[in-house]
Amino acid sequence: MTRRRGPAVTAAALLVAALLAGCTPAAQNGGTVSLPAVVPAPASIERGQGKPFRLHGGTAVAGETDAAAALLAVVEARTGLTLTGEGRLGVDLRVDPSTGGPESYRITAEAASVVVTGADAAGLFYGVQTLAQLLTRDGEEWIIPAVEITDAPRFAYRGVMLDVARHFHPVETVKGYIDRAASVKLNALHLHLTDDQGWRLHLDSRPKLAERASGTSVGGDPGGFYTKDDYREIVAYAAANHMIVVPEIDMPGHTHAVGLAYPELAEAPSIDEHMREVIRAYGGGEPTPGVPYEGLAVGFSSLRIDDEATYDFIADVFGELAAMTPGPYLHLGGDESLSTTDEDFASFIARASAIIADLGKTPVAWHEAGAASGIADTTVGQYWGFVTPTGGMDERARAFVANGSQLILSPADAIYLDMQYPSGPELGLTWANGPTSVERAYAWEPSDVISGIDDSDILGVEAPLWTETVRTAADIDLMAFPRIAAAAEAGWSPATGTSDLRTWESFRARVGELGPLWTSLGIGFHPSDEIPWVTE
Numbered sequence: 001m002t003r004r005r006g007p008a009v010t011a012a013a014l015l016v017a018a019l020l021a022g023c024t025p026a027a028q029n030g031g032t033v034s035l036p037a038v039v040p041a042p043a044s045i046e047r048g049q050g051k052p053f054r055l056h057g058g059t060a061v062a063g064e065t066d067a068a069a070a071l072l073a074v075v076e077a078r079t080g081l082t083l084t085g086e087g088r089l090g091v092d093l094r095v096d097p098s099t100g101g102p103e104s105y106r107i108t109a110e111a112a113s114v115v116v117t118g119a120d121a122a123g124l125f126y127g128v129q130t131l132a133q134l135l136t137r138d139g140e141e142w143i144i145p146a147v148e149i150t151d152a153p154r155f156a157y158r159g160v161m162l163d164v165a166r167h168f169h170p171v172e173t174v175k176g177y178i179d180r181a182a183s184v185k186l187n188a189l190h191l192h193l194t195d196d197q198g199w200r201l202h203l204d205s206r207p208k209l210a211e212r213a214s215g216t217s218v219g220g221d222p223g224g225f226y227t228k229d230d231y232r233e234i235v236a237y238a239a240a241n242h243m244i245v246v247p248e249i250d251m252p253g254h255t256h257a258v259g260l261a262y263p264e265l266a267e268a269p270s271i272d273e274h275m276r277e278v279i280r281a282y283g284g285g286e287p288t289p290g291v292p293y294e295g296l297a298v299g300f301s302s303l304r305i306d307d308e309a310t311y312d313f314i315a316d317v318f319g320e321l322a323a324m325t326p327g328p329y330l331h332l333g334g335d336e337s338l339s340t341t342d343e344d345f346a347s348f349i350a351r352a353s354a355i356i357a358d359l360g361k362t363p364v365a366w367h368e369a370g371a372a373s374g375i376a377d378t379t380v381g382q383y384w385g386f387v388t389p390t391g392g393m394d395e396r397a398r399a400f401v402a403n404g405s406q407l408i409l410s411p412a413d414a415i416y417l418d419m420q421y422p423s424g425p426e427l428g429l430t431w432a433n434g435p436t437s438v439e440r441a442y443a444w445e446p447s448d449v450i451s452g453i454d455d456s457d458i459l460g461v462e463a464p465l466w467t468e469t470v471r472t473a474a475d476i477d478l479m480a481f482p483r484i485a486a487a488a489e490a491g492w493s494p495a496t497g498t499s500d501l502r503t504w505e506s507f508r509a510r511v512g513e514l515g516p517l518w519t520s521l522g523i524g525f526h527p528s529d530e531i532p533w534v535t536e
């Protein structure tokens with residue numbers, strides 16, 4: 001990252017100028033003066049020397065129509081201005097492949113014009129997201145400060161996961177989460193569609209799943225499922241926001257709900273003394289075959305590993321899902337199969353991953369599946385251990401790299417968005433090293449988590465939101481924001497230590513300045529006392 005400063009101006013002089021101009025300390029990001037607050041931090045941002053661009057109802061917006069529509073909508077939400085496009089001065093939105101690599105963009109804002117150039121449609125879309133963050137109130141008017149930004153993602157895959165199995169969340173909520181995630185330049189929505197508590201997608205080949213296994217959620221809350229049209233609508237909405245959908249069908253464990261629909265495929269719940277301890281720790285009662293499970297325990301269920309009918313089932317399910325999923329990935333789960341022997345687990349993972357690979361898709365699996373020697377080589381591993389690995393979890397993760405594939409990093413004690421805040425709403429779990437502050441969500445560096453791998457072994461970063469305690473769209477907002485911004489910065493921005501902006505002090509100041517934008521977009525973020533929130 002190169003953040004250049006104006007020539008022959010001392011930091012002290014800039015600080016005085018900023019204070020005279022009425023900048024709050026929160027504007028002093030990166031330890032220097034009043035660079036506009038952009039999250040995730042861009043690769044390069046430089047203050048222009050001239051006057052800002054002034055917005056008014058007549059401001060023209062020219063160029064690509066999708067990007068223009070996105071800009072008009074966010075300008076209206078943030079400022080109340082409806083840009084009519086009749087003025088001479090304007091915003092120009094273009095795609096130009098010579099701008100840089102995939103998803104990259106440039107912004108040049110000056111008094112006479114604002115030019116946003118994307119290397120592709122996604123890059124232009126991200127330029128518009130940045131522009132939304134640059135909108136600044138100036139008395140009764142709105143300006144875009146004079147600025148020069150050159151930006152590109154560090155990692156290709158930047159995800160969020162939403163668990164719609166523990167609590168079902170309707171299509172509108174999922175669309176809202178897509179909007180929110182895309183606004184911080186995330187490009188993958190991993191949907192955890194099935195678990196012990198429910199199966200959330202209708203499939204024509206296995207209709208009893210939605211019919212019989214979707215009726216409830218954790219705690220006896222209402223259930224639900226997506227029709228195939230619902231699913232297609234989510235996929236299309238994600239695509240319009242430059243996100244792919246990564247559907248997960250969790251197996252061989254986390255499959256109690258399958259037994260409600262197809263009892264012949266499921267083992268009886270395995271409840272030994274160890275499992276009773278797990279049940280005590282997680283809460284909820286003991287699972288009973290054929291009865292919907294509404295508790296929080298994990299690890300007691302399994303598909304029948306030695307029965308060919310299981311593999312016919314998997315082929316049907318993934319076959320139908322592959323046909324509806326344009327993105328390259330299908331996630332097979334593979335986590336916490338505590339009641340399956342190592343040998344059975346390995347043979348199951350080998351077959352399930354092969355079925356996905358044969359469909360022309362890239363399998364993704366939680367890191368435990370790295371222990372399965374026969375796993376399809378192309379399988380991407382998703383690491384959910386701690387920032388400092390324990391219990392050999394890093395060993396499992398390295399196995400994917402040894403196979404020639406890559407990792408998605410989801411360190412649980414940093415970016416599990418379902419962890420409680422230290423002070424805040426009563427929502428959330430605490431198993432991942434206790435409550436998770438915004439600072440802890442921020443203060444980790446992807447290349448430091450798994451030793452012996454480098455950036456090219458990392459496909460990207462994903463922040464999961466499990467929903468045992470998360471029941472509504474408002475709960476999602478509270479748990480995700482502001483910590484989702486920390487995950488976005490880990491996935492998009494330059495590595496820690498290579499940019500002045502990649503410090504907790506800079507991040508908290510920049511995030512604080514986004515409060516009014518988030519509020520105007522209807523995002524009910526947690527007003528964490530770690531962040532110096534700016535109000536208007």
Ligand code: TNX
Pocket residue numbers: 298335336366384416418429466467468
């Ligand atoms: C662990 S991490 C799980 C989920 C739970 C989550 C709650 C992982 C792959 N599995 O089954 O919902 O903890 O935080």
